[in-house]
Amino acid sequence: MQPTGMAAEAASILRVRALRGLSEIGAAAWDACATSAETLSGGDETCNPFVSHAFLSALEESGCVARRTGWLPLHVVVERGDTLIGAAPCYLKSHSQGEYVFDHGWADALERAGGSYYPKLQVSVPFTPVTGPRFLIAPGEDPEAAVSAIVAGLRAVRKETEASSIHVTFMREREWTQAGALGFLQRTDQQFHWENEGYAGFEDFLAALASRKRKVIRRERRDALSDGITIERLTGSDLREEHWDAFHAFYVDTGARKWGSPYLNRRFFSLIAERMADRILLVMARRDGRYIAGAINFIGDVALYGRNWGCIEDHPFLHFEVCYYQAIDFAIARGLKRVEAGAQGEHKLARGYRPVLMHSAHDIAEPAFRRAVADYLRRERAHVDAAVDALDTLTPFRRGGGGPESSES
Structure with a gap:
């Protein structure tokens, strides 16, 4: 009525x-x-x-x-x-x-x-x-x-x-x-965002780059893992509290050095893991049996959103591998249209990210x-x-x- x-x-x-x-x-x-x-x-x-x-x-x-x-x-x-x-x-x-x-x-x-x-x-x-x-x-x-x-x-x-x-x-x-x-x-x-042009894999993306740039990225990826570092990509039910303990330690250490007072506390990461684990991609780097660096991303229906990074050991190019190259690799595998890698950073240009x-x-x-x-x-x-x-x-x-x-x- x-x-x-x-x-x-x-x-x-x-x-x-x-x-x-x-x-x-x-x-x-x-x-x-x-x-x-x-x-x-x-x-x-x-x-x-x-x-x-x-x-x-x-x-x-x-x-x-x-x-x-x-x-x-x-x-x-x-x-x-x-x-x-x-x-x-x-x-x-x-x-x-x-x-x-x-x-x-x-x-x-x-x-x-x-x-x-x-x-x-x-x-x-x-x-x-x-x-x-x-x-x-x-x-x-x-x-x-x-x-x-x-x-x-x-x-x-x-x-x-x-x-x-x-x-x-x-x-x-x-x-x-x-x-x-x-x-x-x-x-x-x-x-700076990376756009997926229908690439079949990371090597297909590299083939779209100028030869010199392609060689640089290959060398950076190789050197990032040269100290016996391995990479894990975790999402959904694979995420556990031990991962969040490690990642929060990286985040706090790096955040304190960059801007003094990190914004996000440990409880926040547990809450989002409870509520939206399938929307989270945690990229973690491990060396000698312990985690040393990581980056958190959120998964949309068409894009991967890079958010926070942290580390407790400095290794050449590890930041690029964990934050940028792993994100591109994951986006290609998932068929996502783009990677949005957060604020600032003209250094992202050389890694295939474009200004928007x-x-x-x-x-x-x-x-x-x-x-x-x-x-x-x-x-x-x-x-x-x-x-x-x-x-x-x-x-x-x-x-x-x-x-x-x-x-x-």
């Missing part, structure tokens, strides 16, 4: 809520939005593991994401009556750590001008520089209307929390365009500061476009097409 009169009007009213954690919403409802055709339209993914209820809730339940870490969950949900129509993973931030889209200069400028940059709202997956959906739309909803409602909800939460701004990072290009039409400032950056654009959108409340940032972003986008074009000429692939060169080169 269809509602009529006042009942029909009430049923059409949208309600915005800010959830203090994923425990306040069912996994099925959240994941239905995260994997809907409306959310993923225009891309090639059918599942992004990082916006799943399992991954995001593991960050919260482990304590990696909480008020004390500067990531207070305020997930925005839009409902029509009792029906969820859209959501956004959102956090109230008291700093700019763990985001990989750097706005420290913006914060400094506003503070020098007498303003307060923090708190701010961050729509993202914490500690995860991976493009994925940020505006999650329920099946059957109109995408444009749902995104407009989500953005209106974010702006209402920004006003309520007296946050300076809203930042939507590592978003899909379609969402970036939608956000721009709704008044967000648009920003671009770059990453990343997208973020920013909504700044203070008018004069907004104008200054808008001017900066216009110039930055032109610089990023030029940099991507220039870097794309530095890839190791052979020029001019033609058949593969001899694998004896």
Whole structure:
């Protein structure tokens, strides 16, 4: 029976809520939005593991994401009556750590001008520089209307929390365009991804490279294992607590040396192993009977996402083998379209990874500061476009097409 009169009007009213954690919403409802055709339209993914209820809730339940870490969950949900129509993973931030889209200069400028940059709202997956959906739309909803409602909800939460701004990072290009039409400032950056051109195996990939580059990679792979190192690839039921004990030790040691305070604790790794082991690829290096290095990857339906690496022994080229070459080998074997190897790193070019654009959108409340940032972003986008074009000429692939060169080169 269809509602009529006042009942029909009430049923059409949208309600915005800010959830203090994923425990306040069912996994099925959240994941239905995260994997809907409306959310993923225009891309090639059918599942992004990082916006799943399992991954995001593991960050919260482990304590990696909480008020004390500067990531207070305020997930925005839009409902029509009792029906969820859209959501956004959102956090109230008291700093700019763990985001990989750097706005420290913006914060400094506003503070020098007498303003307060923090708190701010961050729509993202914490500690995860991976493009994925940020505006999650329920099946059957109109995408444009749902995104407009989500953005209106974010702006209402920004006003309520007296946050300076809203930042939507590592978003899909379609969402970036939608956000721009709704008044967000648009920003671009770059990453390096490996693309699977239908290779039959790693040697087939190497055959697409210039001879000199191919020889370098073969030598690096050989030298990486020259000290009696062996490699294990673990996923699903093969993952055990002993592997996580070792990997967490690598992660903490390397993270402490690189940025001072690693973001992820030991409990987080156990939780994701319980909830999504089939979506995890752990590449581990062993020498003299003990693990010495490892890298964690997450498996999507079309891509392999490289995330964190760590080691307790330094060996030449072992980082390249564990993080890049093993990922390529696995992606080819699984028939995945690409490997996304995380943030930064022009050294990835020589390993067959290509530059690609990343997208973020920013909504700044203070008018004069907004104008200054808008001017900066216009110039930055032109610089990023030029940099991507220039870097794309530095890839190791052979020029001019033609058949593969001899694998004896």
